[in-house]
Amino acid sequence: MIRALFFTALVQHEQIKDELVSQDVIPLLIRCATETKYDVIKVQQRALEILWALTFNEQAATILKKDQIFMKHIKTLQLSDEKGVQKAAEGIIWKLEKEAEFMSKNEHEKDVTTETNTAPVPSKDLNTLEAQPLDRRHKYDVMISYSHTDKDLCYRIQERLVKDKFHVWLDRDNLYGSQMQEMANAIENSEFVFICMSDMYKQSAYCQSEAHYAYERQCCLIPLKMKEKYHPDGWLGLIVSGKTYINFSAKDFDASYQKLMTEISHYRNRRTVSKQDHIADHTVLQHSTEIIKYNIPPVNVTTNSNTTERYEKTLM
Numbered sequence: 001m002i003r004a005l006f007f008t009a010l011v012q013h014e015q016i017k018d019e020l021v022s023q024d025v026i027p028l029l030i031r032c033a034t035e036t037k038y039d040v041i042k043v044q045q046r047a048l049e050i051l052w053a054l055t056f057n058e059q060a061a062t063i064l065k066k067d068q069i070f071m072k073h074i075k076t077l078q079l080s081d082e083k084g085v086q087k088a089a090e091g092i093i094w095k096l097e098k099e100a101e102f103m104s105k106n107e108h109e110k111d112v113t114t115e116t117n118t119a120p121v122p123s124k125d126l127n128t129l130e131a132q133p134l135d136r137r138h139k140y141d142v143m144i145s146y147s148h149t150d151k152d153l154c155y156r157i158q159e160r161l162v163k164d165k166f167h168v169w170l171d172r173d174n175l176y177g178s179q180m181q182e183m184a185n186a187i188e189n190s191e192f193v194f195i196c197m198s199d200m201y202k203q204s205a206y207c208q209s210e211a212h213y214a215y216e217r218q219c220c221l222i223p224l225k226m227k228e229k230y231h232p233d234g235w236l237g238l239i240v241s242g243k244t245y246i247n248f249s250a251k252d253f254d255a256s257y258q259k260l261m262t263e264i265s266h267y268r269n270r271r272t273v274s275k276q277d278h279i280a281d282h283t284v285l286q287h288s289t290e291i292i293k294y295n296i297p298p299v300n301v302t303t304n305s306n307t308t309e310r311y312e313k314t315l316m
Helices: 002-010 014-022 026-034 040-054 058-066 068-077 083-117 148-163 179-188 199-203 205-216 234-239 253-295 305-315
Strands: 140-145 190-197 220-225
Touching: 002 040, 014 026, 014 040, 014 058, 026 040, 026 058, 026 068, 040 058, 040 083, 040 205, 058 068, 058 083, 068 083, 083 179, 083 205, 140 148, 140 179, 140 205, 148 190, 148 199, 148 253, 179 190, 179 205, 190 199, 190 205, 190 234, 199 205, 199 234, 205 220, 205 234, 220 253
Parallel strands: 140 190, 190 220
Antiparallel strands: none
16 A cells, blocks of 8 residues: 555656656556456555546557547446545546546637627727726635645635635535536636645645646646645646745744735736736727728729720720
């Protein structure tokens, strides 16, 4: 069991994934995950968790998608009585099939909403800009993405946010159907996604799915450090690169929380300025078009009978 857990953590490194693909280990993992002679928890679930981690490797994902027998079997495992098996199977199907479909659907809906609701309404006075909001209103202010090993600290952050009138999505309170789809819906409908960073967060394929989806959807990510000496690397380091970390591992929770509030305010202020610039650009362009339209003198074209006769002969 310890060896399996160690290997699950190890496979989060991209070099290890590449090596497993090049050494043709995937067929062995598929056998361990699907053949009934193996123990469900000790072997099948661990193999599924490793395969889930491998779905983030493009070459491995291609190999798995081409194996129709494997894909069909994984879909049946989504109905397993074992929660760990069910969760891993759902994660694999999500990453290999459903994630791209869900992204495409939401992108289309976002485009339709933007076209319908976000066009600037020009004012007669250029000094007064009237416009509809440029972005859709979010159902949640914050979605918290975290490892359950860090749940106590994350629950404390959530409780403080709720006390301060933030609408917060947390899986503890909001999971009713498919975990992966509920997660994606939460990200789509949240203004901010908090990435609660720790070793266990990085080792979790589920956490990677959340962070990767939020990153691909270009959400506003705010990284929170759960452990004092933790420094993100690998896939997690890539996702939070260039962002300000809020250190919640320090003893002074209130000071960390105030830094978080400052970061949220900075983001909202930058977004407001960007929105106003966008509205102004559209409004000025629209007024410029109207000025050109109403100030170009009409062109009078006169013809005589001889000119008309020449055109008729040319066309004939």
